[in-house]
Amino acid sequence: ALTTKEEMQSLNEELMTINLQYRNKTEELTRLNNDMKNLLDNTEIGTIFLDNDLNILRFTPQVTKLFNVLPQDVGRSITHIVSNFDYPSVETAILEVIERLAGKELEVKTKKDEWYNLRIMPYRTMDNFINGAVLTFTKITPLKSLENMLTTLHSYVQTIVDHIDDAAIILDQQQKVLVVNKKFLKLFHLKEEQIKDNFFMEVVLNNLKTNKLSMLLTESNSEEKNCYLEHHFPNVGLLKLMVTVDYVKQTDQNDYTGIIVKFKEQQEAPTNEKQ
Numbered sequence: 314a315l316t317t318k319e320e321m322q323s324l325n326e327e328l329m330t331i332n333l334q335y336r337n338k339t340e341e342l343t344r345l346n347n348d349m350k351n352l353l354d355n356t357e358i359g360t361i362f363l364d365n366d367l368n369i370l371r372f373t374p375q376v377t378k379l380f381n382v383l384p385q386d387v388g389r390s391i392t393h394i395v396s397n398f399d400y401p402s403v404e405t406a407i408l409e410v411i412e413r414l415a416g417k418e419l420e421v422k423t424k425k426d427e428w429y430n431l432r433i434m435p436y437r438t439m440d441n442f443i444n445g446a447v448l449t450f451t452k453i454t455p456l457k458s459l460e461n462m463l464t465t466l467h468s469y470v471q472t473i474v475d476h477i478d479d480a481a482i483i484l485d486q487q488q489k490v491l492v493v494n495k496k497f498l499k500l501f502h503l504k505e506e507q508i509k510d511n512f513f514m515e516v517v518l519n520n521l522k523t524n525k526l527s528m529l530l531t532e533s534n535s536e537e538k539n540c541y542l543e544h545h546f547p548n549v550g551l552l553k554l555m556v557t558v559d560y561v562k563q564t565d566q567n568d569y570t571g572i573i574v575k576f577k578e579q580q581e582a583p584t585n586e587k588q
Contacts, residue, residue, distance in 0.1 A: 359450035362436060367391050367407060370445065379423065379450055398423045407433055407446050414443060420453070428457040477575065484572040488513045488530055491571065500576060502548045513574065522547050529558055530572070541579070555579045
């Protein structure tokens with residue numbers, strides 16, 4: 314009887330230890346769950362978790378700006394939830410991500426003209442199994458507004474450059490081609506995509522096939538410069554040009570924000586530059 318009593322006492326102690334461990338694990342999971350909830354709720358990124366059947370597992374409050382979803386919608390298919398953005402094939406995109414195990418990024422616009430970056434990624438378990446998808450929505454309305462402003466500004470600059478009498482090309486501070494006018498393209502028989510976003514000296518060496526302008530932009534000062542260039546250009550033939558470099562300076566500062574390079578046909582070289 315004593316042995317049975319000791320065994321019962323030992324078993325009871327083991328059960329108490331297991332119960333304590335279980336309680337500690339439960340408290341740890343509760344803390345982790347609370348931490349995760351607060352993290353997701355306090356970010357500006359809307360997140361929604363779906364299973365393989367596209368049923369909603371959980372979502373953050375920000376998602377309500379994009380879907381007419383309520384807490385009681387957990388367990389329902391996202392296909393039954395009305396979205397507030399213009400992308401009707403979101404279901405197809407989610408299924409593609411789950412099937413192909415490759416993420417997808419999209420830009421979507423809400424009915425209130427707000428823009429979001431939609432990122433769809435496979436939901437991976439700790440054992441590396443795919444168990445659905447995670448959708449995150451990051452607001453990019455200010456970025457899209459800036460993008461539209463830059464597009465408008467670029468169009469304005471392009472119009473101005475096209476009205477310059479000479480062939481002209483606009484460079485940024487790193488001497489990359491920003492804008493080129495139609496006269497330049499016509500003069501050298503080039504297409505915009507051949508030179509846009511390339512470094513100016515790459516254009517000079519690879520497209521114009523000359524190294525006679527190599528010193529023109531390498532000098533340290535940012536004062537106006539010019540040089541006479543007589544050269545047989547590819548698909549063009551012999552041209553005699555006066556090349557002028559103007560620096561677009563910031564107001565009341567010596568730093569420049571851009572460079573304008575102009576090419577003007579000139580029949581004779583200046584007396585001090587005859588080749």
